[in-house]
Amino acid sequence: MVPVDGSVALWVVLGLPLLLGALGGVARPARGWPVAAAGLLPLLALAWLFSEMSGAAxxxxxxxxxxxxxxxxxxxxALLLLLLTYLIVYASALYTPAYLHEDPQRKPRSQAWFWPLLGLLTSSLSLIWLAVDLLSLYLGLELMGLSAVGLMLLTGKIxxxxxxxxxxxxxxxxxLAFLLGVSLLLGAWGRLxxxxLSQAAEPGALLWVAMALLSAGLLLKAAAFPLHAWLAPVHGSAWIPVSALHASLVIKASFFIALQLWLLLVPEAVVAAWAIGGMAAGAVIWGGVKAWRAAxxxxxxxxxxxxxxxxLLLAFPLLIGTDSDVAALAWEGTWLQLAAHGLAKAAMxxxxxxxxxxxxxxRAEGLAGASRRFPLSLLSFGMAGISLVGLPPSMGFTAKWLLLNAALTGGHWPWIAVLGIGTLLSAAYVFRIFHFSFVEDAPEHEFHPVPWGMDAIALLLALSALLLGLAAEWPLALLRSAEGGS
Structure with missing residues (x-):
């Protein structure tokens, strides 16, 4: 056990985004270079925290x-998720000044609020990745949720x-559901x-009611099928960098907490885990069809x-109640999939x-002729799409390969079918966008190219999702050191 007073790096990692967010609210940076300079500080603080581990588990x-x-x-x-968070937040923050300058409907007051809310979101996510008690997790969830809602409201439109x-x-x-579940656990076993809790909690009706409440609250926040209806309207009305942060990071935090709780408190709940597997199948198929048909x-x-x-929800039936070989593959594939999707979706x-x-x-149909005028934006979209579909050499391919191997090793044929159908649907909606973009007989429109820096940020994120599949051993080594939720 390390005394918390002796870990300055920990407090810097948690507190520095709040400080920088407050400064951004006052300064309201209109260019990317001040954001680029300030954004390096949290990355350096994270490197400092990395160094404190000094090779320890x-x-x-x-x-x-x-x-x-x-x-x-x-x-x-936690290291992997902290790094993912800081990289995506850094990219979104760099993108925002130019985006707001190009947006004709921007509001200066909204820009001032963006930076403090972004700092609060970053710190709350960091707290969630680090916390292993229910009170800290609840605080992180609430702060994350409030900051995410605030960011979604910045457009000011009805x-x-x-x-x-x-x-x-x-x-x-x-x-509320999460808090009720926490109250039941605290009242029964007096621990947070x-x-x-994993040592004290006893199987029974009370534990199941508590886990049902905790899981329902977290899956609702994560937009897990069929609790997903709120997601599309929220993304449709938010600023682009806010949507990128929400899709790549915010909804993943609730999934992260839910899976940790299941692995520690109900590690043999096979029937319930397969029920969540059914939700996973519904999400992959229904979400893929709706994406394919969306206008x-x-x-x-x-x-x-x-x-x-x-x-990600396939992690429940692949990790809960399975043998060690299946669980090891599923553990690595799940978190690699989370990272791959985060980078690719932010780039997209x-x-x-x-x-x-x-x-x-x-509208997708409005992209007709864009292939000639905006090849770099389409290249970024396409490279991110390669990772979402799961094609080599992307990190998405490595993640899905591990999940497929876990399902094959365990003989879980329904999940193999889900992975296959999902891959086809992902390819369908990605290539549908390119189909419209390469329509050459469309009427000429008045185009307004964006600054090169905005294209460069999207391209770098897409390249990260694509090429990190070739360097997957480093994140996999981190995941093996934390296998089993320890």
Whole structure:
């Protein structure tokens, strides 16, 4: 156990985004270079925290707040998720000044609020990745949810307000369910730390009711099928960098918590895990079909997120109650899929934002002729699509290969079918966008190319999702060190 007072790097990683967000709200940067310079500081703080591990399997801390004790830990999985968070937040922050400058409907006051909310979102996500007690996780969830809702409302449009307030209401319902589950666990066993609960909790009706409440609240926040109806309207009305952050990071936090709780508290709940597997199948197929048929570009990406989350939900039947070989493959594939989807979906949203700003079109059919005028944006979209579909050499391919091997090793044929159908549907909606883009007999429109930096940010994220499949051994080594949720 490392004394928390001795880990300055931990507090810097959690607190620096809040400070930078407050400074951004005051300064309101109109160019990317101040954001680029300031954004390097959290990455350096994260490198400092990495160095404190010094090759150890992990670090843990106890934070005493009067009679309350909070438990935090840093292991390979937390490191991977912290790095993913900081990279995507950095890219979105770099993209935002140019995006707001190009957006004719921007509001200066909204820009001022963007930066503090972004800082709060980053710190709350970092807390969730580090926390191993239910109180810290609840605090992280609430702060993340409030900052995400605030970011969604920044456009100030009526439909954005309606979608954002609906999102807030459903998030509060999810929080209430989560809090009720926490109260049951605390009342029954008097503990909030996950390690202690895993030892003290006894199978029975009370544990199942608590887990049902916790899972329902978290799956609602994660937009898991069939609790996903709020997602498309929210993404359709939000700023592009906000949608990128939400799809690539925010909904993943709830999934992360849910899977950790299941592995620690109900590791043999096979029937319930297969029920969630059924939800995964519904998400992959229904989300893929809706993405394929969606008319608006942002709706394509929103329904794609619903579908891709289904691959993560397959972790429940592949990890719960299976043998060690299946669980090891599923553990690595699940978190690699989360990282691959995060990078690819952020790149897709930014590339789509570039196309919308350049063409003035929000519908997929409006991209006719874009292949000649905006090849870089389409290249970024296509490379991110390669990872979403799961084609080599992308990280998405490596992740799905591991999930497929886990299903094959365990003889779980339904999940093999889900992976195959999902791959075909992903290819269908990605290539549908390219079909419209390469229509050459479309009438000429007045195009307005975006600054090169906006294209460059989307391209770098897409390249990361594509090429990290060739360097997957490093994240896999981190995941093996944290295997089993330790």
């Amino acid at each position: 992990g670090l843990s801390w106890e934070i005493e707040l009067g009679s309350l004790v909070l438990y935090w830990r840093l292991n390979g999985l 439909h954005a307000m309606v979608a954002g307030l609906r999102y807030l209401l459903l998030a509060l319902v999810g929080s 730390d996950l390690a202690g 608006k570009l942002k709706d394509v990406l929103a329904w794609s997120t619903v579908s891709q989350l289904g691959y 949203f930014l590339a789509t934002g570039n196309l919308i700003l350049a063409t003035g079109e929000t």
